[in-house]
Every structure is written in structure tokens, then in C-alpha cells.
Amino acid sequence: MKSNKRALSHSTEREFGGALGATLIPVFLPLTVLYLLSVCRSPGASVLQWPPPLPPTAHLLDPVAPVIIAVWVALQGFLYLLPVGKVSEGLVLRDGTKLRYPINGFSALCWSGVLLGLCLWLGMPLGYLFDLIIPLAVCAIATSYLLALYLYIRSFWAPNHALALGGNTGNPLYDFFMGRELNPRIGRFDLKYFCELRPGLIGWVVLNLGMLMKEVELRDSPSLAMLLVNGFQLLYVSDALWNEEAVLTTMDIVHDGFGFMLAFGDLAWVPFTYSLQAMFLVVHPQTLSPLAATGIVLLNGIGYYIFRKSNSQKNQFRRNPTHPSVANLETIATATGKRLLVSGWWGFVRHPNYLGDILMALAWSLPCGVSHLLPYFYLIYFTVLLVHREDRDARQCRAKYGLAWDTYCRRVPYRIIPYVY
Numbered sequence: 001m002k003s004n005k006r007a008l009s010h011s012t013e014r015e016f017g018g019a020l021g022a023t024l025i026p027v028f029l030p031l032t033v034l035y036l037l038s039v040c041r042s043p044g045a046s047v048l049q050w051p052p053p054l055p056p057t058a059h060l061l062d063p064v065a066p067v068i069i070a071v072w073v074a075l076q077g078f079l080y081l082l083p084v085g086k087v088s089e090g091l092v093l094r095d096g097t098k099l100r101y102p103i104n105g106f107s108a109l110c111w112s113g114v115l116l117g118l119c120l121w122l123g124m125p126l127g128y129l130f131d132l133i134i135p136l137a138v139c140a141i142a143t144s145y146l147l148a149l150y151l152y153i154r155s156f157w158a159p160n161h162a163l164a165l166g167g168n169t170g171n172p173l174y175d176f177f178m179g180r181e182l183n184p185r186i187g188r189f190d191l192k193y194f195c196e197l198r199p200g201l202i203g204w205v206v207l208n209l210g211m212l213m214k215e216v217e218l219r220d221s222p223s224l225a226m227l228l229v230n231g232f233q234l235l236y237v238s239d240a241l242w243n244e245e246a247v248l249t250t251m252d253i254v255h256d257g258f259g260f261m262l263a264f265g266d267l268a269w270v271p272f273t274y275s276l277q278a279m280f281l282v283v284h285p286q287t288l289s290p291l292a293a294t295g296i297v298l299l300n301g302i303g304y305y306i307f308r309k310s311n312s313q314k315n316q317f318r319r320n321p322t323h324p325s326v327a328n329l330e331t332i333a334t335a336t337g338k339r340l341l342v343s344g345w346w347g348f349v350r351h352p353n354y355l356g357d358i359l360m361a362l363a364w365s366l367p368c369g370v371s372h373l374l375p376y377f378y379l380i381y382f383t384v385l386l387v388h389r390e391d392r393d394a395r396q397c398r399a400k401y402g403l404a405w406d407t408y409c410r411r412v413p414y415r416i417i418p419y420v421y
């Protein structure tokens with residue numbers, strides 16, 4: 001077993017800056033979350049302000065925060081286990097088996113919405129989430145550390161075929177970061193799949209709603225800018241959960257192990273940095289003209305259209321290439337037996353879904369005006385993430401498809417933005 005593990009580790013190259021990156025990222029990214037939240041709530045909201053407006057240590061913790069996080073994760077766990085919706089199979093694993101996953105994320109979102117509506121009706125001050133945001137983030141970060149530690153330790157009992165190819169190098173810090181086990185489960189509860197789309201993603205729109213309620217508390221009604229940010233991001237999260245089955249074929253589920261990178265990303269980074277725009281609007285209200293609002297809605301609509309159409313086209317093609325909606329598209333054969341699309345959305349650029357995502361990210365930032373850089377943090381970070389992700393994916397596709405991938409790249413020369421990149 002040991003020699004097999006070594007063979008695995010030698011066959012994979014290290015990502016995210018190798019051991020150094022894997023040591024620094026778990027320290028700097030959590031600090032970045034706390035820094036961004038502190039700056040966002042400060043009157044200047046300047047990312048370049050020195051010294052940074054850090055909260056006193058006493059304000060980092062609040063006994064209510066762990067209770068809220070525990071209740072929220074337990075609620076999402078309960079909704080995950082409810083026997084509603086269909087059960088889908090994932091891709092074939094290295095041992096030839098397939099895992100089964102409940103597709104009930106959208107129903108979890110709806111039930112969460114109903115329960116939040118009930119909380120509001122009972123007069124619960126949801127705007128308190130704004131005041132509690134830093135202790136909540138501290139708890140979410142601590143939870144992702146503890147979860148990653150648990151995942152790392154338990155992975156030593158996992159059979160060899162259940163380990164991820166990329167997180168099995170023998171370097172503890174790197175493996176802790178990348179994740180050793182591919183699909184850790186407790187019974188039928190899939191920890192990675194649960195964390196991907198449930199507590200953090202639904203938590204993000206709940207935090208947004210909390211910011212909206214804080215605005216109502218402060219200014220009696222929500223602003224147009226706040227409604228747009230909440231609406232756009234709710235659409236994005238609803239879309240992800242409505243198309244939950246598609247996550248089963250993503251890099252995160254198929255390729256990456258479950259370690260600190262995904263645990264922190266899912267539980268802390270997504271909810272607490274993706275809600276920065278809504279939080280910014282609480283402290284820095286913006287007025288939007290009807291024309292500007294129309295332009296922003298249009299931009300989000302175009303981005304969403306490109307994102308949804310291209311993702312659906314590829315998913316349909318991968319699931320059933322003879323389906324009438326994709327059967328007439330031009331393709332090239334690869335040595336693996338799989339074909340690559342070279343017309344339709346995937347003949348436009350190599351990652352049309354990333355292009356749509358970036359346009360939406362711009363539309364989420366614009367309601368915050370152009371006076372501050374901070375609301376554009378998501379756009380900047382996300383563009384960097386997608387450029388890096390595109391590069392990782394291209395390397396994996398080149399390894400998988402060899403010459404056919406090179407032919408595809410010649411036929412479709414631009415990666416994300418036509419004639420630019």
C-alpha cells in the first residue's frame with residue numbers, strides 16, 4: 001500500500017506554490033477575510049488605509065456566534081438528509097464504483113427561506129448579523145481548521161483508491177491543505193459534497209439578507225443598490241442549487257481531495273467575502289439612477305445567459321452527446337473515447353462559463369459605485385481565481401487528451417475573453 005501511495009505522489013506536480021504556498025495560504029487567507037470585513041465596516045473603507053482599522057481582540061469573539069454557526073450547520077445537515085428529491089450517481093471512481101448523492105439542495109434553500117421568513121415574522125433582528133459578522137467569521141474559520149484537521153487524520157484509515165491524486169505527497173502541510181481523501185463520508189453523509197453547496201453558499205445569501213435588514217433598521221427601507229446585490233446573488237445561488245447535479249462533474253468533486261483549501265473556501269471564504277458588497281452598502285449607501293440600474297441589470301442578465309447556456313451545453317454533451325440540443329455541434333475525437341466540442345459556446349472561447357461569471361461579478365460590484373476599490377475585491381479576486389483555474393484545467397486536459405487538446409486550442413485560441421485572453 002505504501003509503495004502505491006508513493007507512486008501516486010510522484011506522478012503529480014504540486015499546485016498553489018507547493019509546500020510553501022500550502023503553509024502560507026492557511027495563515028494569510030483567514031487574516032485576509034478578517035481584514036476585509038474590518039475595512040468594509042470602517043467609514044473610509046480603504047484597503048490601503050494604514051494602520052488598518054482592526055477590531056480590538058475582545059470584539060473577535062462572541063458567545064452567540066458559535067451557537068449560530070452550530071445551529072446553521074446542523075439545520076443544513078438535517079435538510080441534506082431529508083429524503084426529498086432524486087438521488088444521482090457521481091462519475092466512476094478509481095475502484096470502478098460510483099457514489100450516490102442526494103439532489104435536494106434547492107429544497108434546502110427553499111426551506112431555509114421559509115424558516116428565515118418565520119424568524120422575521122417572529123421579530124428576530126436579522127440585522128444583528130451585521131454586528132456579529134467578525135465573530136461569525138472567526139468561528140467559520142475555526143470550524144474549517146478543525147474540519148480539515150479531522151479530514152487529514154481520518155484519511156490515514158482510507159483505502160488507497162479513495163485518496164485524491166493531488167493530496168498524497170507525504171508532505172503533511174501540503175496534504176493537509178490539498179486534502180488526502182477524495183470523497184470522505186460518514187455513512188451516507190458526503191462531507192465534501194455537503195460543504196460545497198450548503199452551509200456556506202446558502203449562508204452567503206442569509207448574510208446578504210442580514211445586511212439588507214440592517215439597512216432597513218438604519219434607513220427604514222432597503223436601497224435599490226442593496227436590492228440589486230441581494231437579487232443578483234440570490235439568483236446565482238439558486239441557479240447553483242437548482243443545477244446541483246452539475247457539481248458532481250466539477251474539478252472540486254472529481255479531482256480535488258477534501259482538505260483545508262476546500263473546507264475554508266466553502267465555509268469561510270465564500271460566505272464572508274462574497275457578501276462584502278452588501279456589507280459595504282450598509283455603511284456606504286449609494287444612489288443609483290434608473291438608467292444605471294437598468295444597465296447593471298442588463299449586464300447581469302447577459303453574464304447569466306452566457307454562464308448558464310455554456311454550462312448547460314457542456315453538461316448535456318457530457319451526459320448524452322446524442323441529445324438533439326448538442327447532437328449537431330462540431331466535435332473532435334480524443335484518444336480517451338470522449339469528444340471535445342469545437343462549436344457552439346465551447347467554440348467561442350475555451351471557458352465561456354468563466355466569461356459569463358466574470359460579467360456577473362462586475363454587475364454585482366457596480367451598484368456600490370466607483371468611489372471605492374473594496375466592492376470590486378470579488379471581481380478582482382474572482383478573475384485571478386478563474387485565470388488560475390483555467391490554467392489548472394488546461395494542464396489536466398492536456399494530460400488527459402494530449403494532441404487532441406492541442407488541436408482544440410488551435411481551433412479555439414482564446415481562453416476566456418475573445419481577442420483579449
Ligand code: NDP
Binds near residue numbers: 396
Ligand atoms: P468547467 O465546467 O469549466 O469544466 C471544465 C471541464 O470541462 C474540463 O476539465 C473538461 O472535462 C471539460 N471540457 C473542457 N473543454 C471542453 C470542450 N471543448 N468540450 C467538452 N468538454 C470540455 O469547470 P469548473 O468547475 O471550473 O466551472 C464550473 C462553473 O463553476 C463555471 O461556470 C465557473 O465559472 C463556476 N465556478 C464558480 C466559482 C465561484 O466561486 N463562484 C468557483 C469555481 C467555478 P472533461 O473533458 O473531463 O469532461
